Structures are given as structure tokens and as C-alpha cells.
Amino acid sequence: MELRIAHLYARFLNIYGDRGNIIALTQRAKWRNIEVTVSPIGLDQEADPEYFDLYFIGGGQDKQQQIIAQDLVKRAKQLKTAVDNGAAFLTICGGYQLLGHYYKPHEGEELKGISLIDAYTVAGNRRMIGNVLIRRSDESTLVGFENHSGKTYLGKDVQPLGKVVVGNGNNGEDGGEGAQSGKVYGTYLHGSLLPKNPQFCDQLISQALSRRYGDVQLDALDDALENQAHKRALSLPA
């Protein structure tokens, strides 16, 4: 088997340790003898919507966000096709915001998103910084670190990724964190997210592989170290 990952804007959005997600996806697939290719996709670079199983977009600074928004809008149609073809998406922070309908800054024009997630984001006055713990609908937990001032509000076509137990989440108001719509995920969790949440990482790998290989049963790995770090993070203060 082979897992094909498109890492969008790898060079631009690399400021909050999100590359740890790529490292986790790659290693966990390789440890199961699944071949992995990671293709960094830069500005104006073609990404064939038929080819990739998993798309990843990380977080960046405001300035980079504008440059990326312009590029992302140009490839909106192709990315929608990719979703329809069964590709999985993981987007963090800035990447998550741009998957919504728009991002409205304090001043200046709205940044148009690509509406893969029914959500919009408004610039807030307070930076939400700290450890986060969320509980998903299957009672599993995700741990990470948030650092954002944008407040994201979900529409009715999309579920939050989980309920906030510790931290602020999407907007610090409605108790939701992240968004999930089929195989498309958005979240504010850095940390990096996937290394400390190996279950979720494996869920993404299976969902991505299912595009071409149907139901995939992943071999179990020894996750003692990962689980220990996850467990430790459960008790961190906000």
C-alpha cells in the first residue's frame, strides 16, 4: 500500500510545529510497511485532485495567511473534486480558517476561503493561548496547544471535532473545538497534534487509504510512549 500526502504551503506555514503532523503520519505509516510520499505543494504549483489521499495545511502568521488565501481560492475547485474523490483533509489553525467561507480581519478586506467547511472566522480582540483538551463524540480525547485570535463559528452542515474540556476552542464561547465534515478536519490544535494523539492519526491514515484501498485494517503499534505523553497532557492546566 501507498499513502500519498500533499503538504500544502509547507514552506510558508511552518511556524507552529505543525510539521510534526507530517512526521507522525509518515512514521506511523512506514512502521506498518505502508509506503509514504509527501509532496510539498507551493504557490501556483499544480496538485492533481485524482492523485492524493491526504491533504495537509498548517498554521502561519497573518502576513503569510493573505498570500496563501489568494492561492487557495485559485485551486478551490480542484480541492472540492479531491474531497468528492474521497481524499482526507487535515487543516490546522490558519489552514482551518481558510477552509471556511471567509476570514474577516479587524481592518481591511475579508479573506475569502474555499468553503470546504461550513464555517467563518472573525478576528477577535484577545489572543487565545494555552493547553487544550477536547472530548470527541466517541468519548476519545485530543490534546494540544492553541494560539489564535481568530474566532471561528460553525454552520449547521458541520460538527465540531470535539467539546472543549480545557481551553477556548473555536471561539471561546460555544464550547466547540475544530470542525469535522466527512473526512475533512479543521482544528486549532498545535502541539503537534498527531504525535500525541496516535488514535486520531491512525483514523486519518485509514480514512485516507480508504479512498483507493477500501476498508483498511491497520496493524497495531506499540504506542506506550505516545499514550504516556497523551495521558500526561490530560492533566495540564489551560
Added chain:
Amino acid sequence: MTSNDRVAVAVGKMAARTIRMLGAGLGSNLPGRVARKLAPDVLSHLAGQSKKGVIAVTGTNGKSTTSGLLSSVLKTAGFTLIHNRQGANLVTGITATLVDAASWDGHINTDYCLFEIDEAALPLVARETTLSVVVVTNLFRDQLDRFGELDTTARLIEKGISICKSPAVLNADDPNVCQLVPDNTRLFFGMDAGYCEVDSQRITDESNLDCSQSMELSYCLKCGAEIVYDCFFYGQLGHWRCSSCDYKRPDPTIVATHIQLNATGSRFKLTDKRQNLSVEVKLPIPGLFNVYNALAAAACAVKLGVTLESVKQGLQNYSTLFGRSEKISLLGKPVLIQLIKNPAGASQTVKAVVEDSTARVLIAINDNLADGRDISWLWDADFEPLRAVKGTVIVSGLRADDMAVRMKYAGIEPERIVCVPKLERALRQALNDTTPDETLWVLPTYTCLLELQKIVKSMGQSLAGT
């Protein structure tokens, strides 16, 4: 000095004595806080007494080592100075340093005040005292949870330099730094293309993930386009130019060429292009990042009129600072302590570790406020080369578990990763695993370093500055 100032100094000095007598710490901040409460202008009045002025060293990485090297150079050149060498680099710490150095009636007798200053504290200090020169080492991303974003840090530094219209000594190889204070007098330092690990072809190639990942992006201040490199060192340091307009790396005046790195130090040729003079320098601390620190110190010294020969002597005389490539011996084993706090610094330190074929490794990660509460940066740092280190890798600190995961995903076999959260136990175990002809490299975050200081003391040794 007002009578208020004199009272403030005396009370501050007494507070420092009491703290030290009680063994409650170094008294590197509280006396400053007390003195400022009693006399808000005390910093201004004390620093203003220095005969030749106040030198500020700021930037994300290398502040302590650069000011340590500069201190060594200035002393070698015959100057007296007051220096916050314990690294208390906020306004209170700087005030405490001055209070400590002043006589009981508030007099200061020194040629220079030399302060490493936190990026955010620079404008506050500049408002209280005239900075005769400001050195900016570099602007990496660091503690984003504290400042929010890198651009915010750049603005704080720019503000700090602008308040006194201070001449600036800047890193020509760092596009984030070069763009600061274009209207001030500026002296640039930089490295020659001779030491270039990566050619421009590789770094502009998106498909080269390893390399493009470790490079930090910058943008042209003039037109906003991406910065590209003809020669790239690390982080965002290199021979840069704007991909769109004619803005490019300025030609530095103080230059390092013929750089050779080894496990314990480096050699390079230091040139002052304006005078067309060169000296050969043997720097007693390892790592390419320390060549930059030496260059920053040399450029500042040259700016202050120190001869190149004195600069050379001063750099070679340098004895390391607390936790910055500091070499000590514990239980008969050589130990080298190097603070890590952000991706660029940690990646460079890892490179220095694997240069040493006798290296053993202990990494200690805390997530207290002073360390940065977000440990995501561990995933932006390149720990992968540590695969080459033999034996176990011991991880410690409040976030030892996270570091253990990072090590596993860096490709180190889980059976070689030993997780010992308590630092003292971790250190003893690491020393036990190290033979006398090996070197134990200890890589702590800031508050782990402070803890290490106490542990080392309890083992009958001391770190610099204690």
C-alpha cells in the same frame, strides 16, 4: 542622584544581601523591583553615570553569549564594565545589576554598562537611558505564545532602537534584522559564502522537504515578495535577496571567512573591511551559531574603537557563561551544557552534538512561562541527526514524555529512549552511562537550566555566574 535614588539603592542593596544570605536565590530581580518602586528614575540616574555609555545586546538567540564575548573583549582592551551576566534581562534585572554595582550612596564608576536586553524590554530600557549602541544578533521565531508573532518582536526592537536614535550593529545575513531602522547609523556583520552547507539550487527546490522545512521564510520589507538565497546557512540566515525588487543583503563590514568547526570550538578569519585588516581567531566554544555571536561582539567592539588585535585576544580569552556551551566536570565526567529554546538554536546544537563522536545526550524540556508554554517547537527542530549518537538518549523535565515521543519519531529506537522526568535522577543516570573519555551533552530549556544550576551546586560544583 536625588536623595530618593540613594534610599532606593541602599534598600535595594540590602534586599539583595538578605536574599543571598537566606540562600533564596541570586537576588537578580527583586532588588531592582524594590528600588524602582522607591525611585522610578533610578535606572536612568545610575546608568547615566557610566563614562562611555550603555551598550545593549538584543535578538532572539545568542544575547547572553554575545554580551559575554563582548565583555571579555572590552575587559581585554582595558575597559571597566557593569554587565548583567546572570542573564536577568528585563527592566527589573537590569536595575538590580546597577544597584548591585553602585556604591551605598548611589555612585557608579565604570566605563561601560553592557546589558543583554529582552526584545520586549528594549523600548522600556531605551525610554529610561540613552543606548549608545544596540546590537541585534538575529530574529528567529521564539516563544510565539509570548509575543504572538515574529513581526511583533521586530516592531518592539525597532521601537527600542528608534527612541534614542541609537547606532545599530546588525546581522547582515538575517533579512529580518537588516530591515530594522534604515535611517540610523548601521554597522553590519556577516559570514562569507565559503561556509555554506546548502547551495541555492537545493533550497529553492520545493521537493527538498528537509531543507525547505528548516528554512524560515522571510519577506521583503520594501515590496513584500519572498526572500531568496544565493547561499544559505541556517534558519533564515544567508546571502539573501528579494525575489522581486533590488533589495538585498548589505555588504557587511565585519566578516568571518575560512570558518572551520570542530567538536570543541572553531577557527575563522575575522576581517574589518573598512580598515582592510584581518586576524585569525580561535574561538573556544563550538557551533556555527557561536561564530555569529563572536562576529556580533567583534563588530560592536570595532564600532567602539577597540583594535582588531584586542578583539581577537578577548574572544580567545572567553570563558563560558552559565549554560551556554558551558564545560564542567561532574563525578569525573566531562559535561557540556547548552541551553535550547527554539527550533533554529536547537537544530544547530544538535549539529554540534553529532560533530562530537564521544557525545552522550540528556535533553530536559520544561513548559514553564520562561521556557515558552507551547512545546510545538520541538517538532520544528531537527533532532533526527541524534540517531547517530550511541547508547541511550535520556529525556527529562516536565515535558519529558513529549520529548520521548519526539525522539521516537526522529527515528531513535524506543529501547534507546529513557524517560526520567526528575532532572537530578536523569543527570545521575546519564553521568553513570558516560565514561570519562566521553562527553555528556546536556540540552536544557531555560527553567531546566536553572534547576540544573542547583543540582550541580549540590554535587559540589558550580556553573558560571553562581
